[in-house]
Amino acid sequence: MASSLVLICPVPEQNSLSCQPLRNTQSMFAGIGRRMSSFIFGAATGPGNREQLHTLLCGEDLGDSSKAFYVLCGPYVQKWQLAGSYADKLLYQCNVEKILKECLAETVWGQDATQLSQLKAWAVDMQMSRDGLVILGAGVNLEVSPQLYYVLATLNTEGMEAPLSFLSFTVSSYSQQYQEELEADLIGYRLLLPDPNGATAFLYNSREVVCLSVSSSSQPLDKVEFQGPGDKLVGAGSGSGQALFFSISHGLVCITTSASVAPDGSMLEESSITEPPSRPESAMAGSDQAVADLSMSEDKQCRLKAAFLHFCRGNQAEAQKVVDDLFPSSGPQSADPEATLDRMVSVLSQELIDDYPASDPRWAESVPQDPTSSSTSLILLHQLEDKQKAHEYLVTFVKTVGLWDRLSTVTVRDMSMSTRLLICEHAEKLVAATSLRELHTRNAALVDNVIRRAIAARGDPTPPPGLTHQDVFYREVSKVHEIIEALLDYEEELLTSGIGPRDIVTMVTTTNNILECILHDACQYRQSKAAVYQAPASQTVDPEYLPWTAASGTKGVRMLLTRQHAITTDSAIPEAQDSQVRGALFQQLLDLADLLLDGYMCQLESLRLSAGKNDHYDEVRQSYEEARQNLIMPFMEYEQYERAASLAEKYCDFGILVRICEDTKNQTRLQRYMEQFANKGFSDFVFKWYMEEGKRGKLLSQPLLHNAELGRFLQTDDTKFLSWLHDVNTGNFAQAHMNLKSLAMAETNYVAKKKTLLSLSKLALLAADDTSVDTEQALDEINDEHNLILNQETLPDEVLTRLGMDLDSMGVLSPKELIELYVSGHNKHANEFDFKKALDLLQYIDKDDPHIAYEELRLHIWSRAILRDDWTEVDTDHDDPLQRNRDTVFFKTVELAFTEGLDLLDFLPNVDSLLGSAELGDMKDNASFQYLVRAGYEHIHSVLAV
Numbered sequence: 054m055a056s057s058l059v060l061i062c063p064v065p066e067q068n069s070l071s072c073q074p075l076r077n078t079q080s081m082f083a084g085i086g087r088r089m090s091s092f093i094f095g096a097a098t099g100p101g102n103r104e105q106l107h108t109l110l111c112g113e114d115l116g117d118s119s120k121a122f123y124v125l126c127g128p129y130v131q132k133w134q135l136a137g138s139y140a141d142k143l144l145y146q147c148n149v150e151k152i153l154k155e156c157l158a159e160t161v162w163g164q165d166a167t168q169l170s171q172l173k174a175w176a177v178d179m180q181m182s183r184d185g186l187v188i189l190g191a192g193v194n195l196e197v198s199p200q201l202y203y204v205l206a207t208l209n210t211e212g213m214e215a216p217l218s219f220l221s222f223t224v225s226s227y228s229q230q231y232q233e234e235l236e237a238d239l240i241g242y243r244l245l246l247p248d249p250n251g252a253t254a255f256l257y258n259s260r261e262v263v264c265l266s267v268s269s270s271s272q273p274l275d276k277v278e279f280q281g282p283g284d285k286l287v288g289a290g291s292g293s294g295q296a297l298f299f300s301i302s303h304g305l306v307c308i309t310t311s312a313s314v315a316p317d318g319s320m321l322e323e324s325s326i327t328e329p330p331s332r333p334e335s336a337m338a339g340s341d342q343a344v345a346d347l348s349m350s351e352d353k354q355c356r357l358k359a360a361f362l363h364f365c366r367g368n369q370a371e372a373q374k375v376v377d378d379l380f381p382s383s384g385p386q387s388a389d390p391e392a393t394l395d396r397m398v399s400v401l402s403q404e405l406i407d408d409y410p411a412s413d414p415r416w417a418e419s420v421p422q423d424p425t426s427s428s429t430s431l432i433l434l435h436q437l438e439d440k441q442k443a444h445e446y447l448v449t450f451v452k453t454v455g456l457w458d459r460l461s462t463v464t465v466r467d468m469s470m471s472t473r474l475l476i477c478e479h480a481e482k483l484v485a486a487t488s489l490r491e492l493h494t495r496n497a498a499l500v501d502n503v504i505r506r507a508i509a510a511r512g513d514p515t516p517p518p519g520l521t522h523q524d525v526f527y528r529e530v531s532k533v534h535e536i537i538e539a540l541l542d543y544e545e546e547l548l549t550s551g552i553g554p555r556d557i558v559t560m561v562t563t564t565n566n567i568l569e570c571i572l573h574d575a576c577q578y579r580q581s582k583a584a585v586y587q588a589p590a591s592q593t594v595d596p597e598y599l600p601w602t603a604a605s606g607t608k609g610v611r612m613l614l615t616r617q618h619a620i621t622t623d624s625a626i627p628e629a630q631d632s633q634v635r636g637a638l639f640q641q642l643l644d645l646a647d648l649l650l651d652g653y654m655c656q657l658e659s660l661r662l663s664a665g666k667n668d669h670y671d672e673v674r675q676s677y678e679e680a681r682q683n684l685i686m687p688f689m690e691y692e693q694y695e696r697a698a699s700l701a702e703k704y705c706d707f708g709i710l711v712r713i714c715e716d717t718k719n720q721t722r723l724q725r726y727m728e729q730f731a732n733k734g735f736s737d738f739v740f741k742w743y744m745e746e747g748k749r750g751k752l753l754s755q756p757l758l759h760n761a762e763l764g765r766f767l768q769t770d771d772t773k774f775l776s777w778l779h780d781v782n783t784g785n786f787a788q789a790h791m792n793l794k795s796l797a798m799a800e801t802n803y804v805a806k807k808k809t810l811l812s813l814s815k816l817a818l819l820a821a822d823d824t825s826v827d828t829e830q831a832l833d834e835i836n837d838e839h840n841l842i843l844n845q846e847t848l849p850d851e852v853l854t855r856l857g858m859d860l861d862s863m864g865v866l867s868p869k870e871l872i873e874l875y876v877s878g879h880n881k882h883a884n885e886f887d888f889k890k891a892l893d894l895l896q897y898i899d900k901d902d903p904h905i906a907y908e909e910l911r912l913h914i915w916s917r918a919i920l921r922d923d924w925t926e927v928d929t930d931h932d933d934p935l936q937r938n939r940d941t942v943f944f945k946t947v948e949l950a951f952t953e954g955l956d957l958l959d960f961l962p963n964v965d966s967l968l969g970s971a972e973l974g975d976m977k978d979n980a981s982f983q984y985l986v987r988a989g990y991e992h993i994h995s996v997l998a999v
Contacts (some may be wrong), residue, residue, distance in 0.1 A: 058106070058124065058133075060141065073502070100486035106399070108179050110186075112210065123147075123186060123210065125179045132210060147216035149176045149188055149208065156222045157192040163719035171196035178244040180254075184220055185210045187267060188575065189244040193231040199636050200695050201231040201239055205254055205267050225265045227256065230640055247291035257297050259285040262298060262308060277308060277581055285712075312727060320899070353379055357397050358404075364450045365443075376454040379646065395463045395472040398451060402479045405444055408529040409438050415519040433527045437487045440530065446479050448585065451476075458589045462596055466604060471595040477586040479531065479603050481575040486533045488574040488899070491524075492567055499543075499563060506539040507532075523878070534601060535615050536571075540564055558638070561625035565641035568617060572602050572648050597666070598659035603652020611652055618645045639688065643696045646684035650704050653677040685709050689716075705730065736762040744772060753778055763968040777813070787823035790814050790831070797838065808842050811835050841897055844871055844890055855879045868897035869905060874934045876917040885945035888918045890970065892946070892960070915962050916972040918943045924982040934988040937970045944989055957993055964990045 059072050063960035105127055112121035112132070119136035121144070128150030134142045153174040158166035166172060174192040181187075186208040193201045206219040229239055238258070245255040245266075256263040264275040279286055284302035291297055298306045344366070347359035358373035380394055408927060409416050412429040451457050460472040495501045504526045508514060511532075516525045526536075544564045548557055579600065588595060603611045621642050629635040657677060660670040681704055688697035694713045701709035702761035707730070714723035727736050740762075753775065767776035774796055780789035793814035801806040815835045845866050852857070852874050867876070875891040876883065891914045900907045921942040938944040950960050968977055968986060976982050 059108075060135070067702060075269060092195060094596075105287070107176070110179065110181050112181065119209075123179070123181075125176060125371065126187075128189070130176070130179065130208065132215075144213050147208070147215040149190070149206075152187070152217075152219060153192060153204065156206065156219060157190075157194075157202065157204065157224075159721060160222065160224055160725070161192075161538050161722075162194060162197065162722055163717060167198060169194055169820055175240045177240050177242055180244050180249075181247040182207065182246055182267070183613060184247045186252065187244065187246060189242065189254075191240050195231070196967040198639075198693070198695055199231045199633070201229045203227050203229075203242070203256065203265075205244075205265065207267070208796070221267075225262050226699070226703070227265060230636070233507060244293065245289050245290065245296055246292035247296040248996075257286060257289055257298065259287070262286070263298075264308070275580070276577065278577065287877055302717040321520065345365060353393070354397055354400060357401055359452050361401065361447060364453070365446060369453065372450070373454050376456065380456065380459070382455065394456065394459060395461050398456065398460060399463050399472055399475050402444065402447060402476045403531050404994065405447055406440055406479045406483055408424065408440060408443075409528060411522075413947075414724060415524070416517075418517065433523060434487070434490050437483060437490060437527065437530070441483045441487065443479070444483060444805055448476065448480075455458060458592070466599070466601075467597040468599065471588065471598065473586045473588060474595065474598055477579060477582065480582070481578050482533050483532050483599070484578045485571040486527060486530045486577040488571045489533065489536065489567070490527060492570055496563060496567065500567070503536060503539045503543050506543060507535045510535065510539065533571075534604075534610060537568065537610060538608055540567060541613055541616055541620075544617075548620070548624055554630075554648075558625050558629050558634060561621055562634070562638060562641065564617065565638075569641060569644040569648070570615070571927075573644065575602055576600075576648065576651060579904065594662045595659060597656065597663060597669075599656050600652055602648065603656060614645055614649050618642065618649070618684060618809050621645065626687075626691070635663065639691070639693050639696055642687065643700060646700055647703070650677070654670065654704070675790075681706050682708075688999055689713075692716075702726075702729075705733060707735055709740070710735075711739055711742050737766050740766045740772075749775060753782060777817070781817065786817045786821035787826050790817035790826070793817055794831075794835065801865045804842055804845055804863050805861060807865050808839070811842075837897070841868065841871075841894075844894060847890075848874055849880055849882070849887065851882060852879045869910065870893045872910065872914060876914055883921060883942070885918075885942055885949050889949050890948045892950075912962050912970055913972065916970045918946055919967075919973060919986075921977075924985060925979050935992055936986050938985055945988075947993065957997060961990075961993070 059074055061072055106124065107125075107127075108125040111472070112123050115121050115134055117136065119134050122133050122135060124131040130147045130149050132144040132146075133418075134144050136142075143432055146706075153176060154166040154169075154172055156908040158169050158172060162169065172192065172194045174190060176188055176190055179186050180189075184207050188206045188208055190202055190204045190206060192204065195201065203225045203642055205219045205223045205225060209216050209220045231239060242256045242263075245257060247253070247255070252267050253269050254265050256265060258887050260280060261276055261278045264277075272476050276305045279300050279302070284300060286298050286300055288299040289297065296308045298308065300306055321935055323783060344362045347355045348371075350356055350359070356375055356379055360372040360379070363369075363372035363375065379397075398671060408428065410430065413431050425954065428436040428443075430436050446456075451460075457473070461468045463472050463475055464470070465475055465478075492904050501522070505514070508516070508522050511538055516522055526533075541564070544560055547560055552560070571855055599605065601610065603609075605611055621638060626635065626638050626642075628640055653673070653676070656673055657670065660666050660673060663670075681700075684696050685700050688694070688700070689701050689709065689712065693716055697709055700706070700715050701713070706740070707970065710726050711723070714720065714726070723739065727739065729735075738757075740752055742748065766772060767779050773792065776788040777792040777796070780786070780792060786996045791814075797807050797810035797814060800810060815832065818826070818831055818835070821828075846860060847865070848871070853863075856874075856879060871893045872894050874880065875887045875894075880887060892911070895914075897910055898905055898910065919941075922940075924941075947957060947961065951957055964987060968983055970977065
């Protein structure tokens with residue numbers, strides 16, 4: 054459909070308007086090229102004339118009394134200059150759909166757009182922001198999946214030249230399944246930026262409003278639906294930075310966002326409608342006398358109901374009086390879970406949703422002796438809608454009369470539960486029942502059969518005379534969840550009856566659709582109404598919250614949904630041959646997984662806030678992580694990576710996200726996740742994953758953006774052996790030197806490895822240009838360690854052979870251990886050089902080490918040197934003692950030290966200490982031995998005295 058731009062201006066001093074079509078400025082030679090190409094190739098229509106106009110926005114001032122405005126026309130964004138009343142000029146035209154395709158192809162699929170023949174993209178709408186134009190786009194790659202992505206991209210509009218790329222590009226968490234016949238609806242959304250300086254955007258159509266972040270895809274998705282009978286949105290705008298919507302049923306609605314994400318994962322803080330819930334006067338049937346009789350009853354439950362009926366009739370004073378009489382505010386407040394107040398309010402809420410339609414004559418014999426009813430309708434759907442209105446007003450009543458802040462807990466499903474959340478559960482079940490009823494007509498035979506089964510399971514398979522199973526089932530809304538078990542039992546019976554593959558797929562698809570619809574609507578209500586049912590600020594933390602949509606046990610909804618997930622995976626998907634049907638099944642599988650994991654998150658969040666339940670929290674967390682893995686893995690096995698990613702992103706399964714990026718070889722996507730989940734430790738998880746998978750090359754080749762994070766990760770004990778490689782890669786040689794030295798000093802398994810690490814540390818030190826490091830001292834320390842290793846490498850071959858040691862695989866020996874090897878009996882041919890090495894090794898012994906007796910070790914070396922020779926077979930009458938001493942290892946060691954210039958007074962032990970050494974055994978008492986040693990010492994002192 055062609056569009057035109059027309060400038061409409063009031064004519065001065067006249068009650069009329071002038072209309073002028075806007076066209077490109079024409080010069081003398083304008084159009085020559087176009088006329089020549091038309092002559093050669095035939096006439097062609099410019100894009101500005103043939104494309105449909107989507108959006109027109111007023112822009113910034115350009116000076117000289119001119120102003121810019123922007124037009125989204127088909128795939129193009131045009132920037133116009135308007136000066137005065139009639140001067141107009143097209144400044145540039147930018148093909149944003151082409152840029153959208155390129156960004157989508159790279160961001161989502163990691164490919165070039167030219168390689169994706171089935172890639173479609175649309176520029177849907179645009180709004181002005183402080184950074185330029187925010188474009189709402191949509192795209193789908195039918196070659197991969199029918200998933201339609203919605204994106205928000207910012208286009209820099211400054212200057213007079215058409216931009217070639219986006220300033221920012223965000224793939225939102227909101228997506229839908231693309232169907233060609235629904236294309237107009239799928240790309241029929243409008244964009245609203247209530248605050249041009251803010252980061253929140255709203256997508257809306259006539260049925261729903263979706264809240265998104267302009268710059269982050271990690272924000273949880275939040276949605277408000279307007280799907281009541283005859284309701285729809287007819288307009289939207291903003292005021293004071295707030296988003297305003299106009300609904301046929303609710304009037305003006307303001308939707309605001311919280312400053313941070315709420316505990317339930319919702320971004321929406323409030324959906325405030327200009328009018329409170331309407332009073333259900335017509336619905337709460339009953340005479341004034343009947344209400345008066347209830348007020349005088351001795352039954353407290355009846356009196357509370359009377360107070361509610363007074364409130365419904367607008368008699369708030371009387372309602373307050375009855376409530377004050379029942380629950381005096383000055384009385385003590387019980388903390389008992391079965392406190393009267395909590396029990397009575399919860400009973401009244403359940404009675405309301407299970408109310409009998411007293412106006413239906415078929416219920417005349419079954420209706421209890423209660424003169425009131427929440428509905429006067431005879432149609433089931435209208436009865437449920439009336440109950441919803443009455444229940445909303447019940448909440449208003451409890452808050453208005455001052456009971457809401459006094460509510461505590463009740464016992465539900467054998468566990469304590471917040472009374473407020475139980476009231477919310479009743480409202481959720483009304484929503485679920487309404488959704489099921491709306492589906493009933495499309496699946497009448499199936500739902501009728503399942504309802505009969507559910508009623509029969511209650512023990513009373515025959516409804517009262519004149520009533521149908523539907524009447525009985527939809528009346529007792531509090532048991533609407535029973536339909537799920539009955540539906541699955543019927544499905545499993547049918548699947549085992551030998552039906553064909555097509556029937557299997559049809560049955561499973563229908564079952565999934567019913568489950569997803571009723572449970573999704575219930576969960577959506579819970580999320581959108583979180584502010585309505587929240588506890589007051591002064592309230593203590595609520596107990597563990599396990600929603601009915603995630604109830605545990607063999608008949609709980611959690612187990613039933615897990616069963617259905619398995620049925621879909623094992624029975625339906627393998628039989629689905631058509632790609633479109635298969636895609637629909639995968640989407641249903643995703644919805645089931647989402648429902649299950651959302652239930653876990655609600656439970657975990659309540660436990661996280663509860664004191665003293667750490668063990669239980671850990672148990673539930675473990676179950677959640679196992680379930681998350683089992684629910685997402687089928688998508689990985691069938692290479693449904695986008696669906697797997699949508700769940701993994703929402704529920705932070707980092708392992709799945711990394712695997713997706715590795716399997717698809719999409720490093721761009723991995724980097725996006727590292728930024729998106731930066732505050733949740735995703736980078737450390739990726740680094741650890743690379744370590745466990747043995748992909749150290751990828752670990753060390755991270756972009757510069759993550760150098761700091763990688764550096765911190767590599768400082769842990771398990772990864773420090775790689776830290777020096779990262780330091781060298783980043784040019785931090787001083788840090789590489791310190792890390793290599795630290796690794797060398799910690800190495801105990803292989804002396805060859807320690808030697809290599811020390812050598813690398815020395816090289817890094819020499820390459821470093823860091824004045825904070827004392828290079829000379831550091832080099833001396835490394836050289837000392839090298840010398841110590843040299844002593845180990847030069848151990849006698851005899852010792853190595855006796856101990857079965859090999860230089861290539863030998864562990865690192867301490868100085869004390871080396872000393873012992875040099876002087877021990879393993880070194881049978883030890884000479885003065887070996888003992889001199891042992892004595893030299895004492896320099897590596899810390900004299901202050903409490904675990905090593907330095908002097909004893911020194912004495913031990915000299916004692917072992919003495920024991921190398923036989924000192925007892927000496928003829929002191931004929932042998933020259935000095936000549937005899939020269940042939941002993943002891944005095945050869947002394948002579949060697951003397952020739953090397955050592956101070957023998959410090960080098961030698963005290964003669965009395967030596968002769969008293971216990972290691973010498975009986976020798977120390979031998980007179981010849983003592984004579985020779987003392988004579989040798991005397992000679993040494995005389996030589997030194999010269």
